Amino acid sequence: MNKLIEIASNSNNIAVTSHVDPDGDSIGSILALGLALKQKYKNVEIFTADPLPARYDFLVESKYIKRYEDVKDKAFDLFFALDCGDENRLGKSIDVMKKSKTVVNIDHHISNTQFGDINIVNINSSSTCEMIFSIIKDIGLTIDQEIATCIYTGIVTDSGNFMYDNATDKTHLIAAELIRANIDKQKIMYNLYQKKSIKNLRFLGYCLTNMEIELDGHLAIFEITSTLLDKFDIPSADIEGIVNYGRDIDGVDISVTIREESDSKLKLSFRSKHDDVDVRKLAELFNGGGHKKASGATLNASLDEAKALIIENAKQFIRR
């Protein structure tokens, strides 16, 4: 960490960013690290390629996160890429990375390609936020209440509220420290999980009623057309959790949502609950990636073609 402190101290400006389609861990980690760096260093820019989903508005400093367009003309001495398995996850922000002097890659994905000049990768961490907690302390900065709130948000969203096996004893010790940093846990939980729209739950009701079960009960499929999203009047960001309902069925090894994006591409999300059912490898067959138990890909195909392809390819991954 001494090297990181040295580089930061010698940098005139610092960028902190993460992947496209921001989620709790990417937003939490860039905000936490960015706010911490601002305690000591000047010209720290926190930015994302895509806008943030509204559910993270309760992270009060999130309104100061800039967009790619605001910083694209700058060249940074130090560039932090957080929660990105590879540099393409940065989307258009990769341009900014390429102009930067030193790239620091901090991530917890097993597929990480070590694309930075400095790579801090811990595949046993629940979240990038969990790593950022330690890094902030190691470089002598302070976990204040706001930073603790960001880190807690990333940990709970990436660990399924400590449910996934990536939540270790260390994760819980950090959670205890974050609570002692006086976070308003109820506010975080309320904003993340208790502000669902009625439309959202009606949509979930529809999806569960129409969920398809294939491969003798080993594969659950949710087909989400754009017509359906229009009918229920919900944004596509709101359907994130649907795929987990299929995963949690007894006997189901793989759950998948096939979702029509506005640009006629299909977005696939895969989930597994077993160590020996690796949906990252399944996603890789569609040029996607992710974790062993949570992965994704995009696909140019019709819904029916996609479904047939998924069923065919899933066969080799399900349990016998």
Add this chain to the structure above:
Amino acid sequence: MNKLIEIASNSNNIAVTSHVDPDGDSIGSILALGLALKQKYKNVEIFTADPLPARYDFLVESKYIKRYEDVKDKAFDLFFALDCGDENRLGKSIDVMKKSKTVVNIDHHISNTQFGDINIVNINSSSTCEMIFSIIKDIGLTIDQEIATCIYTGIVTDSGNFMYDNATDKTHLIAAELIRANIDKQKIMYNLYQKKSIKNLRFLGYCLTNMEIELDGHLAIFEITSTLLDKFDIPSADIEGIVNYGRDIDGVDISVTIREESDSKLKLSFRSKHDDVDVRKLAELFNGGGHKKASGATLNASLDEAKALIIENAKQFIRR
């Protein structure tokens, strides 16, 4: 705790039990305390008034838990009542309690009536299991892997996976210790949350599609008739979680399930997500009880009468 050690040492036999309708915290706590006591004391009986739901079969020692009928003729020197707000929660096991020399009441309900000879009540504890963790250590017994598994089960089921505000920094520190005691966390999570039946999810789909919203969006109601349970072919124990889906809607202050029991009684479950919306008080209007944010009651009425009564009585508790 010295007094407890003294009494236990001087007891010829010890009973450990909990409330009717066993749940994760009651089963986890009686098993954990009972197994721990067996390390040092003889003639320890763990029993319940009602059979255990099958989802807790993974707690391997649970098969040795006896029923009320197996122990009803015994008189115990020491009787532990766990997770019971009052003695009536024991159901028929209250007979056994009344014959016992010393009753120890260990609980975390705010409504606890201090009905024991010794009362250990901590309303700030996430669960009775969390209390049992400390008590086992305080009386010099050992948290082994099996006991840790039971305690972890009680903590996660009573704290909504650390989501509720009853999960404090202390809860997380204990969770870290339990993980270090080598529990198989994935096995616990799989058995608690990832073995749902397809019927169960179709039923959830139906409930969400037919959920009623009253009082200008402040009250969510799920009506669950016995016909419906028959149609979806699911046991009434499987519908526990439905009420939470209503609670988690933006603007909803109170969520309630009205469920027809086989004996033509109605069972009411209430949930709140706000500190200032106290559904324990609402449940008390129906002679029920529980916690501020999770309570219940039974009612002899028709479904329509019950619904009208709930709407009328809920008015004074919702936010304006």
